[in-house]
Amino acid sequence: MKHKCDRLNQVIAGIKINYPDHENITPPLELLSGRMYLNFTADKPCKGKMKQVDVPVLLSKCPFCGEKYEDDKEVTED
Ligand SMILES: [Zn+2]
Numbered sequence: 174m175k176h177k178c179d180r181l182n183q184v185i186a187g188i189k190i191n192y193p194d195h196e197n198i199t200p201p202l203e204l205l206s207g208r209m210y211l212n213f214t215a216d217k218p219c220k221g222k223m224k225q226v227d228v229p230v231l232l233s234k235c236p237f238c239g240e241k242y243e244d245d246k247e248v249t250e251d
Pocket residue numbers: 176177178179180235236237238239240
């Protein structure tokens with residue numbers, strides 16, 4: 174069974190209240206797994222200079238309820 178809690182929807186509902194003119198509020202979700210990620214930043218050498226890049230880190234647990242996300246290998250079609 175896929176992880177399913179309503180907290181993310183509640184957060185999005187809260188954003189809509191605080192920013193009523195915003196549309197298409199998109200959480201940092203990885204599309205394939207449905208897991209949330211955090212974007213870290215780092216400096217990476219690029220053409221003799223340092224360039225700031227994003228480093229996405231996929232979370233192993235839901236940041237809202239703390240439930241562990243399913244391991245992809247254990248997911249079966251049923
Ligand atoms: Zn959750």
